Amino acid sequence: MSKKLKLGVFGLGSVGQGFYELLDQSKNPNLEIKKIVIKNPTKTRTIESSIFSTTPTDILDDPEIDIVVELIDDAATALEILKLSLQKRKPIVTANKKMLAENLEEIFWLQRKYDTPVLYEGAVCGSIPIIRNLEMHYAFDTLESFEGIFNGSTNYILTKMIDEKSNYEEALNKAQKLGFAESDPTLDVKGYDAKYKLAITIAHSFGCFVKPEHILNLGIDKISAHDIRYAKQQGCAIKLIAKAEKIGNKVFGIVAPTLVPVENPLASVKNEFNAINLIGASTGLQMLTGKGAGSLPTGLVVLSDVASLASGFKYSYPKITNDNPVVFETDALINVHVSFSEAGAIRLTDFEEFTGGYQGEDGHFMTGWIRIKKLAEWVDRNDLSVIVLGDTPFKVYESKKEQELSLA
Ligand SMILES: NC(=O)c1ccc[n+]([C@@H]2O[C@H](COP(=O)([O-])OP(=O)(O)OC[C@H]3O[C@@H](n4cnc5c(N)ncnc54)[C@H](OP(=O)(O)O)[C@@H]3O)[C@@H](O)[C@H]2O)c1
Incomplete structure (x- = not known):
């Protein structure tokens, strides 16, 4: 990793919190969270408040944000975030199994159309690196x-x-x-x-x-x-x-x-x-x-996906062929x-x-x-x-x- 990458995170629940803590502990100089979009602005949080927003475009329209990390518990909104991220050519990490399972074929084609990857190891069996x-x-x-x-x-x-x-x-x-x-x-x-x-x-x-x-x-x-x-x-x-x-x-x-x-x-x-x-x-x-x-087992896999995106990894879906x-x-x-x-x-x-x-x-x-x-x-x-x-x-x-x- 050479360039410092800025991250936009959707959701700071169980997985989001685990991801945040692990990234913080890693002291990785090349990954920095610029914005966290949450739903409820009145919830008490332990993190400095200026990083929070309830406006998705604060991440999606920010040209400085390189990678989107989607960790919300609402599959329909997660799909919208994923599509908008890809349209903006922002690689995205998600753990939303319902959203992925229901839309995987479309997500496969969208990654090709926009030449932008989606990684989702956390969606299948938490910490186990299956995908x-x-x-x-x-x-x-x-x-x-x-x-x-x-x-x-x-x-x-x-x-x-x-x-x-x-x-x-x-x-x-x-x-x-x-x-x-x-x-x-x-x-x-x-x-x-x-x-x-x-x-x-x-x-x-x-x-x-x-x-x-x-x-x-x-x-x-x-x-x-x-x-x-x-x-x-x-x-x-x-x-x-x-x-x-x-x-x-x-x-x-x-x-x-x-x-x-x-x-x-x-x-x-x-x-x-x-x-x-x-x-x-x-x-x-x-x-x-x-x-x-x-929180931590899944947060770790999300962090690992972010680091993998930073080094250019993407899924090649090797078993999907036309023959x-x-x-x-x-x-x-x-x-x-x-x-x-x-x-x-x-x-x-x-x-x-x-x-x-x-x-x-x-x-x-x-x-x-x-x-x-x-x-x-x-x-x-x-x-x-x-x-x-x-x-x-x-x-x-x-x-x-x-x-x-x-x-x-
Ligand atoms: N929990 C696990 O162990 C686990 C394991 C594997 C995969 N997953 C997947 O990871 C995702 C997150 O799960 P979780 O357990 O961390 O959920 P969670 O604890 O319920 O937290 C959900 C977070 O999403 C935020 N949120 C909900 N709707 C939003 C919206 N429209 N815009 C912005 N933020 C929104 C909530 O905001 P507020 O804080 O403002 O309420 C909250 O911070 C889900 O897709 C889940 O299936 C979870």
Whole structure:
């Protein structure tokens, strides 16, 4: 870095504060925050007041500001800031997973149009350098699949439920008291947060863009005592897993509570920690793990992105090519365990391949291969709990008609 770079920061919440403190401690002579735009001008802050503004153009229209750092909690405004920054040819760092996941294809093209980069390592699993590894280390390897614990709140809740026998409500309360879960935990416990991260990771792993609404997310809020007993009998942990797999030129993906065998290193990732297993054709299994959120862990990754921009780094999206394009396929067969308390809640014919079941006074379950489209029909049902059997891959779904044609 030769020139001193001036930064404009949007948002001084948890991540913004962590970023500010780390930059301050670094005493880096080449990076200086010129302006911080916040929403609420009356909030008490510990930083000198002349640096604050509530007017976005104080950053966006200032020709002296070289890099924009967007750390606000509002996806729609974050997208506006990102677009205006790119139009002004100001490189931008963001950690806004929702905004990125919902608009990644457009953001990819805007970076090309304005020849200006966007970096967003903090958007996927906080401190774990996933995107950077996919961009650099895995650029020349063919990734076959990945599976990860992408949400710290749910991993904390599941750890308490399984290791300490807390019920779901107790575990959620504890997570909220410790600041690991939001007061409205919906995005975390129903798997939306993990799904945003999954959509971003799919683009960098396999070179295809998928809108989050095309990925099925099942949450942890319906996991029952029966499910936990069943997991223990099978020698497995239950984790909220975001996973994707490439078969031919199709990519399949899902977020769901999953039985993870103890031999899988993800089974021992506990509490608020995140992790990802990447399976590459040349590398085999590699796991990255670390803190998936928090002021300093995420602030550090944001600072690292800023320093990377300063030295000319940008994402090259090495897996996105025009030859043999890869597409996300919304349907597939997946191997599941479905538990329910009322007999007859589901039918054998719901499964494409039924592999077993149990009916008793203490509950009922069925296992087998089922279409993702069928699971999507059950998302709002509170009388069922679906858990994916984690040691089995996706299977391509072929309708009976397609099977007959291929046999003919
Ligand atoms: N927290 C984490 O561990 C974590 C981890 C990974 C990624 N992220 C992502 O990082 C981003 C920030 O998260 P956070 O946890 O730091 O949020 P937060 O603590 O809720 O803080 C949000 C900040 O954004 C400001 N803000 C909101 N709307 C604004 C607007 N229209 N203009 C200017 N400022 C605005 C708020 O201003 P006031 O201070 O005036 O209220 C506040 O400073 C989010 O996209 C989140 O998904 C967070």
